[in-house]
Amino acid sequence: MNTKIGRVILVLYLLLSVASCDTAETKMQRKYLHFSNGRELVEHLDQLFVQLAQIDPAPSESKPLLTSVNEQIRKTIESIKNQRLLAEVAESYIYKAHEFGFILSEDRRLAVFSWDAMGEVGTNKLKNIALYTKGHKIIPSSLYGEPIIYHEAHTIQDSKSKHSYVIHGKGKTQEGHDFYRLDALNITPNGLSEAPIFPDRQYSMISAHPIDADARLSADFSIEKDGSLILKPEFWYPTVVYRPLELKGDSTGNRFHEGGFTLKYQLNANDFNPKNNYNFINGSELPIKALDGNHSTHSFDDRINVSVKHEKEENVSQIQVGIYGADLIHIELAGTISLIGKKGDLLFFSQKGLDNKVLLYDLVKKNIVWSKSMENLLISNDKLIFTEPVQAHQVSNKEEIDCKSGTGVQQTYYKVYALNYDVPNPIVEYTQQILCGYRENQSLAKL
DSSP states (O other): OHHHHHHHHHHHHHHHHHHHHHHHHHHHHHTTSOOSSHHHHHHHHHHHHHHHHTSOSSSGGGHHHHHHHHHHHHHHHHTOOSHHHHHHHHHHOOTTSSSEEEEEOTTSSEEEEEEEOOOOTTSOOEEEEEEEEETTEEEEEOOSSSOOEEEEEEEEEEETTEEEEEEEEEEEOTTSOEEEEEEEEEEETTEEEEOOOBGGGBSEEEEEOOTTSOTTSOOOOEEEGGGTEEEEEEEETTEEEEEEEEEEEETTEEEEEEOBOOOSSOOOGGGGSOOSTTOOOTTSOOOSEEEOSSSEEEEOTTSEEEEEEEETTTTEEEEEEEETTSOEEEEEEESEEEEEEEETTEEEEEEESSSOEEEEEETTTTEEEEEEEOSSEEEETTEEEEEEEEOGGGSOTTTOOOOOOOTTOEEEEEEEEEEETTSSSOBOEEEEEEEEEEEOTTOOOBO
């Protein structure tokens, strides 16, 4: 009972404090909440955030006080009416030295404030206010989507006379997991709008950290080359690879497309069919001897021997690798495992199951480098080339190829990708090639 009375007294005290601030603020509003310079405005915001931090958001009695302080924060931000004051705010703001986030585009036409509003538990506590320039005016606006804390802004040349903006931020799910998001915006005659400049005409991209992934791995985007290159992270357990998105022009302006290179030779479906008696992927080192029985053994000319035995009852595979006559390396992997390739100290395994994963194992580091569901693959020099099925709407008209399918067979397109398999955190590049295949009775894709 005493605790409750104490909370009520504290809330009443803070309300009286805010009321006195409100009285002062009312006087300031008569002068349009005027700040003589940006440093003064930033200091005023800092004071408001000190007040906000002193409020316990849990008791219901705190809600009016939280609302009042956040309203003062909003009005302070919206009092920025000219470019001079906005530029001075940018000069006075020090990244991570304040309790609010602030970003300003390179051309100074778009700014975003972000902060934790200390909302009720279970709701999104974050708030955003954008300020954009229209003519000689600075206009406040809300942003689309769930609020997050933005920390980076890039100005993108959308066309000769038009810009888009990519803003980069971090948020948390209701479960407390981090996620990162890129949002694309335009300033139009009608105000601030979403800009569909990402692949598939999307205006937002999200990268979330899988629950079972190593917490030390970053799920964040990397934006390079003045915003014209985005590296989008993708988790290939237990590591992260990146998909490049490059800014390219078309008839409708500049948009982000899959980045990569043009493969010098044209692939066809037969290139992925193994051309050896061991069912190894093409381009792999081949064994000089292979034995099959209750377990399979492959011996290579560098004196590496690989033995794989599947234990049906436990559904695990026991792998033993002998290197140059030294002690054995023992590996245990779930499911039915087969050796499908070798390059130096790297072993390629297939893991049969719903995902049909390919695993790359490093004999020197004695760990799995990455694992990924792959349907067709081959090795060419230091690159692993593989295919991924894509939906028909993801194939542009100029990329579309003649793809004829028989009765009862679903037509499927496959994009061809490549990565350097022997580097950490490789870049997965689109090779500008598309193959045609089919899916039949939900079986594996075939080219």
